[in-house]
Amino acid sequence: MAVYTEVSDEALTEFLALYDVGSVVSFKGIAEGVENSNFLLRTTKGQFILTLYEKRVAAADLPFFVGLMEHLSRRGVTCPQPVRNRAGEALGTLAGRPAAIVTFLDGLWIRRPNVRHCAGVGEAMARMHLAGADFSLRRENALSLAGWPPLFHAAEAQADSVAPGLRDEAATELAFLAARWPNRLPGGVIHADLFNDNVFFLAERLSGLIDFYFACNDAFAYDLAICLSAWCFEPDNAFNVSKGQALISAYERVRRLGDDEVAALPLLARGAALRFLLTRLVDWLNVPAGAKVAPKNPLEYRDKLRFHQRVRSAADYGLVR
Amino acid sequence: MAVYTEVSDEALTEFLALYDVGSVVSFKGIAEGVENSNFLLRTTKGQFILTLYEKRVAAADLPFFVGLMEHLSRRGVTCPQPVRNRAGEALGTLAGRPAAIVTFLDGLWIRRPNVRHCAGVGEAMARMHLAGADFSLRRENALSLAGWPPLFHAAEAQADSVAPGLRDEAATELAFLAARWPNRLPGGVIHADLFNDNVFFLAERLSGLIDFYFACNDAFAYDLAICLSAWCFEPDNAFNVSKGQALISAYERVRRLGDDEVAALPLLARGAALRFLLTRLVDWLNVPAGAKVAPKNPLEYRDKLRFHQRVRSAADYGLVR
Secondary structure, eight states: OBOOSOOOHHHHHHHHTTSSSOOEEEEEEBOOOSSSEEEEEEETTEEEEEEEOOTTSOGGGHHHHHHHHHHHHHTTOOOOOBOOOTTSOSOEEETTEEEEEEEOOOBEEOSSOOHHHHHHHHHHHHHHHHHTTTOOOOOBOTTSGGGHHHHHHHHHHHHHHHSTTHHHHHHHHHHHHHHHOOOOSOEEEEOSOOOGGGEEEETTEEEEEOOOTTOEEEEHHHHHHHHHHHHSBOTTSOBOHHHHHHHHHHHHHHSOOOHHHHHHHHHHHHHHHHHHHHHHHHHHHTOOTTOSSOOOOTHHHHHHHHHHHHOOSGGGGTOOO | OBOOSOOOHHHHHHHHTTSSSOOEEEEEEBOOOSSSEEEEEEETTEEEEEEEOOTTSOGGGHHHHHHHHHHHHHTTOOOOOBOOOTTSOSOEEETTEEEEEEEOOOBEEOSSOOHHHHHHHHHHHHHHHHHTTTOOOOOBOTTSGGGHHHHHHHHHHHHHHHSTTHHHHHHHHHHHHHHHOOOOSOEEEEOSOOOGGGEEEETTEEEEEOOOTTOEEEEHHHHHHHHHHHHSBOTTSOBOHHHHHHHHHHHHHHSOOOHHHHHHHHHHHHHHHHHHHHHHHHHHHTOOTTOSSOOOOTHHHHHHHHHHHHOOSGGGGTOOO
């Protein structure tokens, strides 16, 4: 979430007239996240988030994202609920971009998660995995194994300017994973980006999940592997096994991992770390002029990758069997 | 307004505990403006703006700004009202910075103002000028004549990289204004930054003024001159005399300009244009790494300056006598 596109008053009024949301009383750009332009919209009828989908989100994928939020919401997963306009459509056009209004979710994202936050995320992710089981649309994970080589090639020439040896390190890992990546693990709809800024809490109670714009069909355990890197490392990039244990055991109280998933977890964690290393590297090397977001440091994920390379089994993450 | 500083959950909770504002239900960074970090804060008791004052705002000036908002608010000027903590203080410390909570103001800032918006601004500015008359604190205008040479010197070496000849053009104007700048015009507290993103409207009714962090004691007509440049030019930098007339005549319905102010208006408008040319130029040449704001184009104000240089009298702005 950020602001890449200005919305004129006339265009906003015209757009809102298609909806039964009342008239606008406040409209402010939100300075969070990286992919889309997001605005906090207050109307005479309530508070909403208005999102303009920028070019990194494919318009063809939007029905999947919007449908998924509706689907999960109906099954008790607290997430933004798309607001349909009077024609029954959840997607419109504003300032030349696809746009949607979703309900506003109370809660704060946690800057420094503790063990209890990690447990909350594990449980919510497992519930989401189960709730997505009967969702009818499919979306391939564009940022899994097949998506990594193009990212690597986009960044490799300049990678060593970020850190000496980074190019070779990424190339070696890419080859290692390509030879071993599992493709028969239990799967379904995963969030694929459940970082701490996409999970809201009120005190220590999880109040909702947001930002489903990387959601796709993939292995459930891969989603968990992403969270291990996103939630269970300390600011100095040391893995906190108490957090790992809290995350995994809370997940397993809702959905127990199979032996194949447990065995694959270290490899999946390496893949997840490489995925974020590569996308952050590409973003780092290509900051657009005038962007109102700061790119995230790719080296954080190099360090996490190195940790996962040293892991012997899922027990090192705190999994208890 | 933007976000330069992260606020941890613990720090926020600790800070809010000093206030009688209830407990937090939402906290989002706002992607607007350039000087401070601003967050939209929702609590169980309502909606607020939380501001962290970054280094460009001098801590010694904060009592002036906060006191002014309270003063104006009591006199019927709709502007954010500082919320005092249980100790009766409107200024606190959060994330190592001075911080304040102010009330939330409904309304939108107008991306493309029309004649009626310009009239609204003129009237509100005049009311603000009158309401500030008995405000007891004083703050010199750090960005008036004496403040321009340091800005010029900070930018002159690189000015021509932005546009050929820009250095000499600014130097000539600076000398011209230094020889003629008026210092005996009627004055008092002025806003000094009343751009369209600092004025809120609901439909075409002005609903409030925000961002008093350049407010200072200076000539009233200088404030009006700033607005002529900020509100009355079209996107192609052509002056719209209907907007100028609307702005000035609405101002004069509340506070009539004296002959000295009318005579000085073109010169004041040149000074105001040079001030924004110089500050934008310095910002343009010094974008901090990781900034979540895009600098504004200084050349917009070079073009406006050139217009004001050609003005013969305030009649060219639409003033009727």
